[in-house]
Amino acid sequence: MLETFVNLSSNQGNMGRLELLQTLSGHQGRVWNVAWNPRGDILASCGEDKTIRLWTTEGTSGQGDSIVGNWVCRSTLVDAHQRTIRAVAWSPCGNRLASASFDATTAVWERRIQQSGGLIRGKEFECVATLEGHESEVKSVSWARSGRLLATCSRDRSVWIWEVENGEDEELEGEFECAAVLNSHSQDVKRVAWHPERDLLASASYDDTVRLYMEDQAHGEWSEIAVLSSHTSTVWGLSWEVQRGEKTEVGCRLATCGGDGSVKIWQEFGPNNTEGVAPGPNGYPTWKCICTLSGHHGGRPVYDVSWCPCTGYIATACGDDAIRIFGEAVGGDSIDFGTPSVELLATQRSAHLQDVNSVTWNPTVPGLKGALCSARMSSGAEKGLSTSSQEKGLLIKDIVAKLESWAPLRLAGSWDKVGLQVEPSGSSNRVTSVMLTNDLTEAVVEEAVAKGSIGMIISYHPPIFQALKTLTNRTWKERVIRTCIENKIAVYSPHTAWDAVNGGVNDWLASAFGESLTILIARCNCPNNFEEKKN
């Protein structure tokens, strides 16, 4: 059963609130990473099921009003990796995608024209290269601004920089060459991120540090130019600030987040800085931590951080199931240089009680984020571990049997319409979540669909009472039933069976009169008592 979701949230307008726009289901197992393409109209997600999914709004192809459209999975990229895909990254042109996997490889995908029999069928992503070299799981991948450099990192403690020869207008034919293998970190490297404008690379590690690398122009060699040390546990995430407006005098800033539950902001001080900060060796800039946000994340690890290029807000993904937005308290259009007073603006708990693994701002639509939650593996992924694994949830027929062992349908009035009213196809579907309602209105069924994990609704009043002659848009009752069928939600209605059963609704109502003796007025013994229909 699918339990993983990509949540699209909007922070538009009211900066103090996050609104869940839509939950995208499709992945099996944990979703580890999400990434917007540069145009902001495709969201890529990847995870434990070894696939990459691309989501767009249906119908339209463009941006602008796209956030109000319905997001659907446009394509699923498969067969490039043998194990979990941990991260995906778009090239700056938007035509290439790189995926980093626990199988120790990085795949590069390119959008290619699909042809069959001379007819062009459209463009799809194909895996055009597989980069090998790391000795263990690849954790992250990042494209540089130029589109010619790719960085990867791994549990083998190294950061690799790859160069691609072909420009972005040509199809990839040439190979990726390894331009550098950097072994600065003493432990597992969790994340790499190129500066949005410059060929400056940052890496974050289990060794609690962040390191920066640049290429020495004179010798054409890549080397570490700075070590950022302040976190007291694994650094999980990195996000560069995209400087808006004229700020070329001031050094750039980097946000980091870690297992110590904090978010830190680092400031670059160039060789000619006016703050009197001594330059680094060889005249390289130095970096100082100018702000630490701690105590906001419930002591749980912060797994990801994203600095919005449009609004300057910082979003975090945390192991306490929440997404948080930080920004400057009052006025200003960016965090103040030097002494930033950053505060927590909003918190949104994920709807499904799962860690949030990744959060990322849309690059073009202000306030639109794709956040996501991890999920437990479905039992299908446990094959090979042991034969005592248990499937979660119950089959519909078992739920119905349980309900009717307590309140048999023959207790209902002869005129009543009770029992299982909607049964989705697929006899092996398991239900893990049941919603209860008195009346199955459109609002209730919309809520069930939005929750995503509801497999059954128990509605006291029977939604189907008068016979339905059609299942069209015309009446709300038809729409409700149709929506249930389309979303594989079963509907069960007990009605007067629950009224009549011992300890049921009638007894409960009678108890309002306090201590009393209940005497049966009439016992249903008539031959046209409601009969369970057996198929």
Place this chain on the structure above:
Amino acid sequence: MRKNLSLKYFQFMSLDFIRNIRDPEKPATLEDLHVVSEDCIQIHQASDSNAVYVRIEFNPTVPHCSLATLIGLCIRVKLFRNLTDRYKLDIYIKKGAHTTEEEINKQINDKERIAAAMENPNLRELSVPEVNSIMRSSE
């Protein structure tokens, strides 16, 4: 609504699942060897959400026991496969019980390392050095 009663139940269930894990080396269970016990499991519920936090402290049999990582992983896997409710699990070595306990605690609670290790279909058949090499940074 979860109340203290069901948290207690959660605690008993968790203990039930882990007490019978066989020690990797000796022909005895973790409970027999006092590696785990009833008071090594603490459960609490977050005040502002329904998340249940489980904290297990285990006592490795000898202070330099190289099996500590494997025991931590076994406990995690056993609970994962058997507890159907959602919970967040932190596993620690009892303070003072191991020479490199901070290092091991960090490894056995690193979400990514755990995920990579659990992807291995032969987890049960892996030797101790093999498990350790999955859970540590590669040499």
